[in-house]
Amino acid sequence: DPLSDFIRGLPKAELHLHIEGSLEPEQMFDFARRNRVDLPFRTVEEVRAAYAFTNLQDFLDIYYQGAQVLRTEEDFHDLAMAYFRRLAADGGVHAEIFFDPQTHTDRGIPFQVVADGLLAGMAAAERELGVTSRLILCYLRHLDEESAFATLAAAEPYLDRIAGVGLDSSEVGNPPSKFARVFQASRERGLKLVAHAGEEGPPDYVWQALDILGVDRLDHGNRALEDAALTRRLVDQGTTLTVCPLSNLKLCVVPSLETHPLRRMLDLGLKATVNADDPAYFGGYLLDNYVRVAAALGLDRVQLARLARNSITGSFLDMAAQVPHL
Ligand code: HPA
Ligand code: ZN
Incomplete structure (x- = not known):
């Protein structure tokens, strides 16, 4: 298919990918078997049938349950490597992957089992596939500030190998302001800052991510479009938005891909990117996200190349910081 071949050929970075969300059902059974963990499912079909979500929390409940099979350094290595193989096959050249240490600790x-396993997988991917990557530690926003600070302390020996921190999990009721101090402490340690905001939460949470946390990049950001002044701010400061079309569809953030705001974001001059979020749960990896949203919105090759370019210049690679959003 020419559209798919064109997109595969664009060098792309993935900037919004939860590595625990790349756990495929087959792999879940493999890890459960080798770690002797009991699963409430008997077949891959049963697992897939459970992936019918009506909101973020529906998904999170099953995503945290799935993560229980991850126990050893080898598991985290294998999980990461399986993801990077799919990324390379999709024409991905770089990824900045999230992990949720608190889900495991x-x-x-x-913490060391998780971090060492993921870092080993990332090194193997660079060696064997030529795919580069960075690691972003996410604080779980449904937990308290003290737990986030404990996570930052556990990460201390690894800070030279962690690019930044993020904020994920249940958004509504857990505003960015709850994590103002731990983000400030993270910034003081030289870490980049990102946060999920405006996925289900209101535009005010996006304002908070910008003004209170001071994020370098915004994850999702869909609901920012409800506020014209906020949209202008994001355009003016060239903030990269990590948009996740199939995730938005599966979590009912949008009613259909045909009504997805990605095209409007590009038309407004927002620096949008396309990403998979939790591909094993949402039905598609990076290339599928591009192809399906491009087909639904009728995006042309100039717009697709713009999205790919945004992903590279929006990354935390040193060279990316030099490139303005024109
Ligand atoms: N939103 C919030 N938290 C998450 C997500 C998401 O899409 N995926 C994994 N944790
Ligand atoms: Zn996410």
């Missing part, structure tokens, strides 16, 4: 898996 809260069930007794040490």
Whole structure:
């Protein structure tokens, strides 16, 4: 298919990818077997049938349950490597992957097991596939500030190998302001800052991500479009938005891909990118996200090249900081 071939050929970076969300059902059974973890499912079909979500929390409940099978350094290595193989096949050249340390430390898996496994997978991907990557530690916003500070302390020996921190999990009721101090402490350690905002939460949460947290990049940001002054601010400061079309569809953030705001974002001059979020749960990896949203919105090759370019210049690679959003 020419559209798909064109997009595959564009060098692309993935900037919004939860590595725990790349856990495929087949792999979930493999890890459960080798770690002797009981699963409430008997078949891959049963698992896939459970992936019918009506909102973010529906998904999060099953996503945290799936993550229970991840126990060893090898699991995290294999999980990452499987993701990078798919990224390379999609024409991805770089990824900045999120991980949720509290999901693992809260069930007794040490921070080091998670970080060492992921970093080993990232090194193998660069060696074997030529795909570069960076790691972004996400604080779970449904947990308290103290737990986030404990996570930053656990990460201390790894800060030379962690590019930044993010904020994910249940958005509504957990505003960015709740994490003002731990983001400030993270900034003081030289970390880049990102946050999920405006996925289900109101435009005010996006304002908070900008003004209180001081994020370098915004994850999702869909609901920013409800506020003209906020939209202008994002355009004027050239903030990169990591948009996730298939995620938005599966979590009912949009009623259809045909009504997805991506095209409007580009028309407004927002620096939007396309990403998979949690591909094993939302039905598609990076290339699928591009192809399906491009087909639904009738995006042309200039717009697709713009999206790919935004992903490279919106990354935390040193050279990217030099390129203005024109
Ligand atoms: N939103 C919030 N938290 C998440 C997501 C998401 O899409 N995926 C994994 N954690
Ligand atoms: Zn996300």
